[in-house]
Amino acid sequence: MVTFAELRQAQPETYRQASRAWATLVEVIGTQGDTVTSRGSELGTVWAGPAATAATGHFTRLGEEFGQGAQIAGRIPAVLDTHAAAVAQAKATVDMVVSVLAPTPVLVSPAGTVSLSPAAYAVPAMVPFWQALAAQARTMINGAVQAATAADTAAAGQLNGLMPVATTTAATTSSASVPLSQVPAQGTNPQAVNDWWEGLSDEQRTWLLENHPERIGNLDGIPAVDRDAANRSVLATEQQRLEDRRDELNALGDDRNGDQDDELERINDQLTGITAINERLADTGPGKQQAFLLGFSTDGNGQAIVAMGNPDTADNIVTYVPGTTTRLGSIGGDLGRADIMVDSARAADPSESTSAIVWVGYEAPQSIINTDLGELGQDATNDRYAEAARDDLDRFQDGLRVTHEGERSHNTVLGHSYGSTVVGYTARDNGLDADELIFVGSPGVGVDNASQLGVDPRHVWSSTAANDPIQYGYNFGDLVQYGLGLDPQADLIHGANPSRAEFGGQVFASDPGDPLVRWTWEGPGPFDVIPVPHFSANAHSQYWDPGSASLENMGQIITGNRPTRN
Amino acid sequence: MMQTLDQRQATDRLEEHVSRAVAALPVTPRLEIASDLRTECDDPSDLGPQGRIQVSRRYWLAGLDRTRNAECFEALHAHWTTNGYRVLDDARDRSVEDMETGEVHATPMLWVEHADDGFRMNLVSSVRGDLSLVTTSPCIWPTGEPEPAA
Numbered sequence: 001m002v003t004f005a006e007l008r009q010a011q012p013e014t015y016r017q018a019s020r021a022w023a024t025l026v027e028v029i030g031t032q033g034d035t036v037t038s039r040g041s042e043l044g045t046v047w048a049g050p051a052a053t054a055a056t057g058h059f060t061r062l063g064e065e066f067g068q069g070a071q072i073a074g075r076i077p078a079v080l081d082t083h084a085a086a087v088a089q090a091k092a093t094v095d096m097v098v099s100v101l102a103p104t105p106v107l108v109s110p111a112g113t114v115s116l117s118p119a120a121y122a123v124p125a126m127v128p129f130w131q132a133l134a135a136q137a138r139t140m141i142n143g144a145v146q147a148a149t150a151a152d153t154a155a156a157g158q159l160n161g162l163m164p165v166a167t168t169t170a171a172t173t174s175s176a177s178v179p180l181s182q183v184p185a186q187g188t189n190p191q192a193v194n195d196w197w198e199g200l201s202d203e204q205r206t207w208l209l210e211n212h213p214e215r216i217g218n219l220d221g222i223p224a225v226d227r228d229a230a231n232r233s234v235l236a237t238e239q240q241r242l243e244d245r246r247d248e249l250n251a252l253g254d255d256r257n258g259d260q261d262d263e264l265e266r267i268n269d270q271l272t273g274i275t276a277i278n279e280r281l282a283d284t285g286p287g288k289q290q291a292f293l294l295g296f297s298t299d300g301n302g303q304a305i306v307a308m309g310n311p312d313t314a315d316n317i318v319t320y321v322p323g324t325t326t327r328l329g330s331i332g333g334d335l336g337r338a339d340i341m342v343d344s345a346r347a348a349d350p351s352e353s354t355s356a357i358v359w360v361g362y363e364a365p366q367s368i369i370n371t372d373l374g375e376l377g378q379d380a381t382n383d384r385y386a387e388a389a390r391d392d393l394d395r396f397q398d399g400l401r402v403t404h405e406g407e408r409s410h411n412t413v414l415g416h417s418y419g420s421t422v423v424g425y426t427a428r429d430n431g432l433d434a435d436e437l438i439f440v441g442s443p444g445v446g447v448d449n450a451s452q453l454g455v456d457p458r459h460v461w462s463s464t465a466a467n468d469p470i471q472y473g474y475n476f477g478d479l480v481q482y483g484l485g486l487d488p489q490a491d492l493i494h495g496a497n498p499s500r501a502e503f504g505g506q507v508f509a510s511d512p513g514d515p516l517v518r519w520t521w522e523g524p525g526p527f528d529v530i531p532v533p534h535f536s537a538n539a540h541s542q543y544w545d546p547g548s549a550s551l552e553n554m555g556q557i558i559t560g561n562r563p564t565r566n
Numbered sequence: 567m568m569q570t571l572d573q574r575q576a577t578d579r580l581e582e583h584v585s586r587a588v589a590a591l592p593v594t595p596r597l598e599i600a601s602d603l604r605t606e607c608d609d610p611s612d613l614g615p616q617g618r619i620q621v622s623r624r625y626w627l628a629g630l631d632r633t634r635n636a637e638c639f640e641a642l643h644a645h646w647t648t649n650g651y652r653v654l655d656d657a658r659d660r661s662v663e664d665m666e667t668g669e670v671h672a673t674p675m676l677w678v679e680h681a682d683d684g685f686r687m688n689l690v691s692s693v694r695g696d697l698s699l700v701t702t703s704p705c706i707w708p709t710g711e712p713e714p715a716a
Contacts, residue, residue: 285602286599286600286601286602286623287600287601287602287603287624288601288603332606333605333606336603336604336605336606337605339601339603339605340603340605340622343600343601343603343624343700346600346601347600347624347690347692347698347700348662348673348692348693349692349693349694350626350692350694350696351694459665511654511655544605545686545702546603546605546620546622546624546686546688546700546702547622547677547686547687547688547690547700547701547702548677549655549657549675549677552675552688552690556662556673559693560664560665560666561662561663561664561665561671561673561693562662562663562664562665563660563662563673564660564661564662564663
């Protein structure tokens with residue numbers, strides 16, 4: 001199957017060059033065959049007897065084989081030339097479509113999906129025109145891709161027919177399919193998944209990645225490189241589906257009902273996350289290691305798991321679990337945090353490699369407090385989201401161990417905010433295969449004491465900035481008071497405060513962060529006499545500020561170093 | 567919401583801070599870029615304005631004699647405290663313990679912020695004594711102006 005992207009980058013000239021190379025080869029083979037035949041017959045004039053007869057016969061057969069070879073190879077240049085012409089034509093079509101649409105609000109993505117930009121809706125009367133243009137572009141692109149695919153298949157078939165070796169390859173391809181009943185189900189033990197995967201032939205693995213990537217991408221125990229290939233493919237398909245649906249909904253305009261408005265909002269949100277992931281997957285540059293898409297789904301709020309650097313080969317791995325309001329659409333900021341953790345780990349120890357993974361592999365609460373009467377309790381005060389995440393996070397960490405190559409890696413699991421609750425619950429109830437646990441800005445991790453997490457308390461770390469409101473409860477009135485200097489609470493909504501000494505873990509330093517309450521004087525006219533408090537939750541998200549004490553300390557812990565202050 | 571530097575201006579300003587710091591060192595290092603990152607300022611749960619970013623760059627200060635690291639910290643401390651920067655965290659006494667081997671390494675760190683433009687700089691040592699300098703802009707709008715609400 002030829003893709004749009006391949007077609008855009010296709011170089012038909014390559015096939016023509018190959019054609020010329022084959023033509024030259026045919027000529028050489030023909031000449032060599034003639035030489036062998038004539039030299040063989042020359043032998044007869046100077047050599048007689050049974051051995052000479054056998055040798056002459058051998059040379060004759062050899063000459064004939066050269067001749068047959070030249071005859072078969074002689075058909076190859078024509079096949080390649082035909083193919084080159086077909087690809088050139090298809091490529092010219094898609095190139096033309098892209099250049100014609102460039103100045104219009106009809107967008108063609110690198111994957112060949114066609115959509116309308118918001119500008120297309122600026123003049124309502126023009127919308128049907130743009131839609132018609134988009135539809136025509138889709139038809140032309142699909143037609144070109146299909147023509148190129150057909151040419152590709154035809155050329156491959158003709159070449160296979162000519163070459164005995166190629167026939168064998170074709171036979172293997174058809175036997176490369178794997179019954180889907182044999183593909184392990186989601187949730188299968190990672191070691192069992194890995195045993196199954198390693199037991200397949202290369203052709204079978206390729207067949208699965210090409211034909212059923214959705215069954216492979218989210219399986220723990222599959223190597224990162226293969227998960228990445230599968231998920232990139234799923235992401236492209238899902239992006240196309242969402243863009244098509246978005247266009248349909250946009251086209252309805254004022255005729256959309258409330259449910260359709262909600263659907264459109266959800267789709268736009270997920271597409272924001274998909275764009276952020278695509279940008280990071282394509283991004284390189286100082287401090288940006290190659291990214292791997294280890295998980296992807298648009299179900300519910302949407303989920304994604306993205307690694308900066310290959311975890312299967314890294315010396316250190318940190319899995320970062322973000323908190324409240326996390327979803328596919330919000331992943332952009334988290335990807336930046338992962339890059340920053342890699343940077344701080346490198347600054348701490350440049351001799352070691354680190355992979356930082358953003359794990360948005362669970363449905364997170366979408367609000368701190370949900371005041372919607374119909375959805376009371378569907379928020380960060382509810383621990384059901386953490387309970388539902390346990391098995392998946394636990395198995396993901398197990399999978400990292402199974403697929404890791406070489407020496408055992410130093411693995412850290414870091415939870416921010418509600419993410420720390422997820423990490424704590426998983427460690428408490430499932431056991432978590434991690435060398436270090438880090439909690440930042442935690443509302444509690446489900447236990448009273450670090451010793452209840454199944455990880456040596458000397459490797460359980462926590463930090464809460466002095467101005468992070470998370471440690472002061474949710475009462476707004478209290479916030480004013482606590483902002484004026486009361487102590488952090490020992491008991492938080494999801495358990496004991498892990499950033500207090502009596503929890504029994506290791507507390508590391510964070511900077512205070514932006515002030516919780518800032519007062520200004522305001523008033524009527526020129527008289528600024530009324531004190532007005534301004535609340536800020538900024539400190540809750542400043543743990544990754546470049547250069548900050550918390551970030552530098554995280555880098556140290558991720559690389560297996562215990563930060564101390566003399 | 568007020569105007570800020572745009573991304574290009576912020577990057578230029580960042581480089582000015584770096585140049586001045588490097589000029590203050592007793593030995594001129596070779597600057598090797600370690601990271602060039604653009605990060606979002608807003609946490610989704612943060613109630614502040616959305617859409618602002620920070621630019622940050624880390625340089626390795628290569629080619630320095632590690633036995634003179636303390637001197638470099640002293641020189642930058644003097645430069646920063648006399649040129650409008652305030653110290654956010656003076657951890658020149660910091661050290662770390664390798665959790666596997668128990669070895670202790672000095673990993674001094676000095677973090678400052680310029681009082682006028684809010685740029686922050688951090689000089690930090692790795693466990694092996696490699697110095698790196700990370701400089702970060704305050705939160706800015708990429709175009710210098712708030713983006714209209716979508």
